[in-house]
Amino acid sequence: MTSRGTPPTVEVDQLVKRYPKSEVNAVDGLSFTVEPGEIFGLFGPNGAGKSTTIGILTTRIRATSGRAVIGGVDVLRDPVGARAQLAVVPQHNNLDRSLTPRQNLLYHAAYHGVGRRERESRADDLLERFGLADRADKRIEAYSGGMAQRLMIARALIHEPAVLFLDEPTNGLDPQTRLLIWNRIHQMRDRGVSIVLTTHQMNDAAGLVDRVGVVDHGRLLTLDTPTNLVRSLAGRSILDLTVALGPQGDVDALLTALREVSGVRKAEQLAAPALPAARRPGGFGANGRAMGPGRGGPPGPGGGRGLPPGLGAGRLAALGLGAAVGTLPSARARAGTRIRLHLATDPAALLGPILTLLSDRSANLTDVRVSEPSLEDVFIELTGRGLR
Numbered sequence: 001m002t003s004r005g006t007p008p009t010v011e012v013d014q015l016v017k018r019y020p021k022s023e024v025n026a027v028d029g030l031s032f033t034v035e036p037g038e039i040f041g042l043f044g045p046n047g048a049g050k051s052t053t054i055g056i057l058t059t060r061i062r063a064t065s066g067r068a069v070i071g072g073v074d075v076l077r078d079p080v081g082a083r084a085q086l087a088v089v090p091q092h093n094n095l096d097r098s099l100t101p102r103q104n105l106l107y108h109a110a111y112h113g114v115g116r117r118e119r120e121s122r123a124d125d126l127l128e129r130f131g132l133a134d135r136a137d138k139r140i141e142a143y144s145g146g147m148a149q150r151l152m153i154a155r156a157l158i159h160e161p162a163v164l165f166l167d168e169p170t171n172g173l174d175p176q177t178r179l180l181i182w183n184r185i186h187q188m189r190d191r192g193v194s195i196v197l198t199t200h201q202m203n204d205a206a207g208l209v210d211r212v213g214v215v216d217h218g219r220l221l222t223l224d225t226p227t228n229l230v231r232s233l234a235g236r237s238i239l240d241l242t243v244a245l246g247p248q249g250d251v252d253a254l255l256t257a258l259r260e261v262s263g264v265r266k267a268e269q270l271a272a273p274a275l276p277a278a279r280r281p282g283g284f285g286a287n288g289r290a291m292g293p294g295r296g297g298p299p300g301p302g303g304g305r306g307l308p309p310g311l312g313a314g315r316l317a318a319l320g321l322g323a324a325v326g327t328l329p330s331a332r333a334r335a336g337t338r339i340r341l342h343l344a345t346d347p348a349a350l351l352g353p354i355l356t357l358l359s360d361r362s363a364n365l366t367d368v369r370v371s372e373p374s375l376e377d378v379f380i381e382l383t384g385r386g387l388r
């Protein structure tokens with residue numbers, strides 16, 4: 001029960017799934033609830049067990065043990081009853097191409113037993129809300145990826161489910177379509193629909209979801225609001241450096257030395273950025289602001305920012321650190337080594353020692369960025385950086 005006395009719309013209790021011939025559980029004792037009108041993000045690396053969990057909740061996969069309830073209906077005991085309470089928007093287009101967009105909606109509503117007059121009125125309303133009214137009778141083939149996604153969400157909503165499952169709802173869509181879909185998801189939440197979404201675009205989803213469950217190896221690693229999860233990395237900042245190493249430069253030795261600087265929790269090398277030439281690192285301008293690319297992913301809460309005030313090129317020169325800061329980067333510097341430092345302290349206090357260290361090793365700093373941790377950083381912290 002919630003504090004308002006309403007039962008959760010999704011209840012998962014000690015859920016287990018072991019696929020035949022497998023020696024491990026794909027879902028391994030998962031428990032969580034989703035409240036009415038809550039947007040719940042189920043995040044995890046590839047193979048973590050998200051699809052299997054969603055498959056069980058949407059009656060596509062049979063659990064080995066445990067309990068799952070959707071809108072008060074036990075999915076294992078009454079899958080048909082549970083299906084009336086839920087809707088799924090898959091990642092790939094599964095619209096019926098032999099029907100028009102409007103017919104796709106009407107057919108789906110009829111399948112769920114919605115009366116003729118009511119389904120026509122709901123279809124008109126949904127086509128309007130998803131910006132498809134003027135294309136409702138066109139051929140599906142003429143639809144772009146964004147239109148198809150909007151239509152699939154409209155179709156999912158036509159029988160007014162208690163819970164909507166969305167798999168990567170905005171993957172590969174343009175910013176306008178993403179915005180419209182996020183906006184409609186918020187409206188559904190306001191109408192009391194619970195939304196369970198899986199996505200790998202965590203920083204995008206951070207501002208949208210109410211709570212996040214991170215799973216790995218079929219188990220729940222954490223469950224909290226995005227704000228609390230980011231706060232769990234409190235006091236930590238991330239300093240991204242781009243350096244051009246001298247001819248004898250050894251990145252491993254540099255990383256080891258950086259790890260020994262007091263206040264540095266972790267130092268790691270990042271992959272080289274795949275950026276257009278115009279956005280490649282450019283070194284510091286006269287005002288000492290960082291001019292290169294920001295962090296690899298989209299900015300998290302707080303986003304990336306340049307040098308802290310008071311640490312411009314002038315101050316660096318006064319500290320005798322000018323040699324460490326490249327003004328006219330060479331070709332090597334442009335393709336520089338990217339290093340991420342995870343700090344346990346104020347970055348301004350560490351820049352001096354770090355620049356001294358770089359200078360001593362003839363490493364030329366061409367770009368520096370300070371940023372707050374993001375939801376993606378929490379995810380990496382919990383699940384590691386290794387490939388799955």
Ligand SMILES: Nc1ncnc2c1ncn2[C@@H]1O[C@H](COP(=O)(O)OP(=O)(O)OP(=O)(O)O)[C@@H](O)[C@H]1O
Binds near residue numbers: 019022046047
């Ligand atoms: N039909 C199946 N038969 C056997 N093993 C499976 C089957 N489907 C998934 N698995 C295994 O179960 C584990 C969980 O897979 P699942 O697809 O649920 O993960 P996921 O978190 O959704 O991953 P992704 O993000 O890549 O979609 C993986 O080890 C996967 O190989």
